[in-house]
Amino acid sequence: MPLGRHSATGVFRTKTEHLSHSSSDSSGSSSSDTSSIPTPWIERNITALECGKFLPARRSVVNSRCCCGLSLNEHAPDVKLEALARLGVPEFRALVTGGPNVAAHRIPSTNERWQVKTHTREMSTNAYGTVEFQGGPHPTRARYVRLHYDTSPEVVLQLLLHEWCIGVPNLVISTLGGLANAPLQSKLKRVVQSGLLRAAKTIGAWVITNGLDIGVTRHIGDALGDEVHVRGSNIVALGIAPWGYVQHRETLLGLDHTCAYYSQGWKPGRQEAPLHSHHNYFLLADNGTTGKFGGELCLRRRLEQYLAQQPIDMRRYGGSKSRVPIVGVLLEGGAQTFRTVFELVTGRNPVPVVVCDGSGRAADLLAFMHRYANEDGDLPGPLKEQMIGTIGRTFQLRRADSEGLYSELRLCMKRRRLISVFRMGEGDSDEIDITILTALLQGMSFGVSPSSGNRNL
Incomplete structure (x- = not known):
C-alpha cells in the first residue's frame, strides 16, 4: 500500500x-525473486x-457536468455504472450521448453535496x-x-x-499575486x-x-x-x-x-x-x-x-545553525491575497512579506494601509471609508464584502513589522533584492530564532 x-x-x-536504504530494499526484493x-x-x-461519484452540478442534463468538473463520460467505468443505476436509463443516456430530446430530461434532485473528502x-x-x-x-x-x-x-x-x-x-522566495494578466509598469x-x-x-x-x-x-x-x-x-x-x-x-x-x-x-x-x-x-x-x-x-x-x-547549516556564512529563511514577494493580487498574507505573517513560523507598491490591486491596497494605518491597524475615519470604497471598486464587491476584506487588511497590519513595502524612488536603493534581504532580517528579529536541532536537510 x-x-x-x-x-x-x-x-x-x-x-x-x-x-x-534503497539498495537494501532492492536486494530484499531480488532475494525472493x-x-x-x-x-x-x-x-x-x-x-x-479521482472523482468517485458523479453528482451533476445542475438538474438539467444539457451540458451538465459533475461537481468535480468532469463530464459523465470522463469518469471511471464503475462510477458510470453507479450513475446509471441511480439516475435511470433515459437520463443516463441523455447525459452520455446528448441528442435532440436531451432538454426534456431532468436529473432527480438530491441533497447530497459533492465534497473532496467524501467523493474522491x-x-x-x-x-x-x-x-x-x-x-x-x-x-x-x-x-x-x-x-x-x-x-x-x-x-x-x-x-x-x-x-x-x-x-x-x-x-x-514564495511569489504571491493574482491570476489576471494585468501589465506591470515597464520600469517596475x-x-x-x-x-x-x-x-x-x-x-x-x-x-x-x-x-x-x-x-x-x-x-x-x-x-x-x-x-x-x-x-x-x-x-x-x-x-x-x-x-x-x-x-x-x-x-x-x-x-x-x-x-x-x-x-x-x-x-x-x-x-x-x-x-x-x-x-x-x-x-x-x-x-x-x-x-x-x-x-x-x-x-x-x-x-x-x-x-x-527546518535547520540549515549557516556556518559557511560565519554563523551557526539557523532555519531555512523564507520570504513572500507580492505583486498585484486578488481578493484572496489578504488572507494569504495574513496566514504567512501569523503562522507558527512567521514569514515576512515584501509588497511591491505600484503593481496593482491587493499590493497597492496593502502598501497604502502599511503607510497610513495607526498602531491598532485601523485607518482614521475618512481614510477608512475611502479604503472600503476602493476595495469595492477594485474587486467589484458589495459593501458587506468590502468591509470583510478591510477587516483582513487590519489583521495583516497587526504584524506590520513583518511586511516591507518596496517603492521605486524611495529609500537608498531601487533594488528589490535589498528589500528582500532587509525583510528577512526584520523577520528574524521578530520571531525566527536559530534552531537548536541537529538534523540536516
Missing part, C-alpha cells in the same frame, strides 16, 4: 544513507485523486516524469509529478531532495525581474510560484528566463500548480514519462492554463477537481511552513 499522504520516516537522511524489478519510490509513495478516491499516481517544452529557441526540460493535495510535507521534501536530488535551499517590471533574478542567483534560492503561464507567475518566470535551465545553475524554480487546471494534462499521463509539451496560451473563459516553461520542477496538486484552484494552496502552504521549521 502506498504511503500517499503519510509521513515518510528518515526524510533528512544523507544522500548516501538514502541510496543505501531475482527477476523482479523494485517499484520506483514515486509509485510507492505518491498518490493522486485515492490511487497511486499515474503521471510523473519529464516534460520537454517546445516552441522556444531550444526545448527546455522540467521534472513533474501529479500528487495528492494533502501529501505530507515530509514526503514532498523526500521527493525533492532525494528523488529529484535538488540542493537544500539557502533561501525560499524591469526592476522587479532583475532584482529577483539577482537574489535567486546570488543566494541559491528556491523560487516557488503557481507554475502557470498566467498572471504574476508569467512575470516571475520571464524574470528567471533560461537561467533555470543553464547547466550548473543554482536556481530552483518550483511551480506548485493545480493538476485539474493544467492545459494538455493528458499528455503528462504516464509513469516515468517523457513528453513534448506545446503551449497554446491562456484564453479568457477557459478553465485551464499552460505550464510556464521557465521552471525546472512542478508539483501538480490534485484534489479530484477539474478547472478549479484551491488544492495547490494547501500543498504549498504546508510545504513552506515545514521548510520554515
